[in-house]
Amino acid sequence: MDPVVQVDQAEQAAGQVRGDILVVEDTPASLQLLSRLLTDAGYRVREAPNGELALWSAQAQAPDLVLLDIRMPGIDGYEVCSRLKKMPGLDEVPVIFLSAHSDTDDKLRGFEVGGVDFISKPFQFEEVNARVMAHLKIRRLQQQLAAHNDLLQRESRLRLAEIAHMNRNASASVYCAALVHELNQPLAAIMSNAEAAELFMRMSPPALGEVAEILTDIQRDDRRASELIQRMRELLKKSDPVAQALDLNEAVRQMAALLGSEARMRKVLLETELAPQALTVSADPVQLQQILINLVLNGMDAMGQVVAEPAGGERSVTLCTRRGQAGPGSAGMAEVLVSDRGCGFGANQERLFESFFTTKAHGMGLGLSIAAAIVHAHGGRIWALDNPGGGATVGFALPLAQDREALENP
Template sequence: MPLSAPVRESLVLVVDDQPGNVQLLGQILSGAGYEVMPATSGEQALARAQARRPDLVLLDMLMPGIDGFEVCRRLKLDAQLVEVPVVFLTAATEREFLVRAFELGAVDYITKPFVPEELLARVRTHINLKRAKEHLRLIAREREDVTAIVAHDLKNPISNIRFAAQMLRRPGLGAERQASLIDDIVSCCDEAIEFVQRFLQRRATIERVRSLELAAVALAPLIDRAIARQQAAAEARGVQVMRSGVELSAQADAAALRNVLQNLLSNAIRYAPRDSLIEVHLDADRPGYARVFVMDRGPGIAETERTKLFQRFARIAQTSTDADETLSTGLGLAIAKDDIEQMGGYLWFEPRPGGGSVFAFELLLA
């Protein structure tokens, strides 16, 4: 029966120049449910740790060639391995070296000859501590992501409200156009309130801000609504937006897909030159998939910048006509790609023949 079995199988790198010690440690750890990666030299230990990151290292202190101290020093210089806990194996006569071991980053030591129960207790403790640190880092990263997503997704409706309000200040607007802009403002406010309500209903540190539920979604009406929502911004830029192609339905989450379209249209409008046309084209040229292309005549994306596309917080070097571009987080495309992939689709960029950009995505036909 295994002693102190771990919650899940963890990888322990065992380093000792005595094969008998490696074998004994391996038997104890394997019997307790741990996976063991053996090494009988410092060189071998470093190579194996770099090839496959262990959860913990049991490291002999004095070995020929690269000794345990040098192995520990090099592990702590490696960004991928710096957080791996190192526990030294030391004979009673070597305990005067412990201060040096701790200075190099070791977290504990075990004296030879060791008691199996003590060995397993120390291994389990340090692996659990490592996992706890990783979990805390994950929570902190998720909090940052949630904050960025909330800020970004609220920016779109607020920007549309601003554009509509600016349009209302123009002299000579007819009553029908004024009513249309007021409807846009109310709709954008409703959209922002709906987002806040959905967010508050979820535990942001555990669940995604959006919980996607797939259903058949008619794409043409959704695109038309997204274009209408961006109409004030397009007019302010002197840009036209139109839909073309066939009417299709896809498997999607309507709210998430609406946000994707708003992001792509907002970017296209921001970078499109005055008096140009942005086209949103629908087709089913790939069997089984509905495809949507958002095509502009803006400056395009330089080939050297394309590797940054869809990376969170990566800024692309472009000439923008947007006075508020300094507020951009570079997050919209990353969120859009993530949402499309969660819906079982794919989002990509391609240069537009004749100049400009094409951002396209495909989803399974409903």
């Protein structure tokens, strides 16, 4: 037996309504007959004697399917169908036309306005029932598929967020180590200032002017320490990205300062070459840090571990910023290039941006794919090239904020 019919009979046996059908027909006798046959077959039926009432009834409650006469006084079936297709929530409801004419032009017009099928009058009820059943089934399957797709999309977004957070924690641990190191400096300054203040207070008369100055310094250092802790918090917490106007030069400068101790430990020279003018982009600062950390760490990894003192300039990572160079897609962009003098990409070039592609014993293979996802979400581009003289460069470009504004409001 046809599986559709099988399922259908099972539904009927379970006493379930087979679907809510709106029948639109101006001839009272036809309307009543169709309505009775459909009700007997287990459908819930609503009747509408003309187009206006049909639209009103459909809007009040969306039916599962519409059987629609074409020739009616007032608005005809084509018009009813094309209006239904423009109404939110009703655009997907299948419409089957009932027509006394089986003219091809009539049918074409019906399909054009969004109908799914035709039944010629006078009709055989078996045919009506078979077509109604088939279209209800298709509609249900479409709905299930859409719900399933939705679920999959939600799940994959969630996973990406989890993975991005995992990578952030991994890069954050290096960053936090650097921040902790940085914290030493304001804390040490506060301590020595406090000791000095104590001495000034013991003098007779106490040197209150000096003490006041020292207190100002202590406050400044305390603020600096709080900022560092705040940054660590931001990096570790799971929060939605928020874009703000920021200067790429400043972001790169901060990152270089903070990764300085990590670089010294790995005996790598971390240098910056910043564009002379500010490069204002609209970006989430924490995500931007995440890109930069991943790229700098990759550059350092590419040069391996050294035990002996490095030879001058051989082990360096350079962070360079500039306005987009003339060329396709570069105008109105600001670029950051992270270059190293390591092993280069070689044969891995093709796979760098694949998630989970890694050549490192303890790598997750996520750094570059996450950097790429963030760059793309900001409307930018990212690329990777081997340097002619050895080593590799990963660059990314983000739209300059002023240029974007100028484009949007010329």
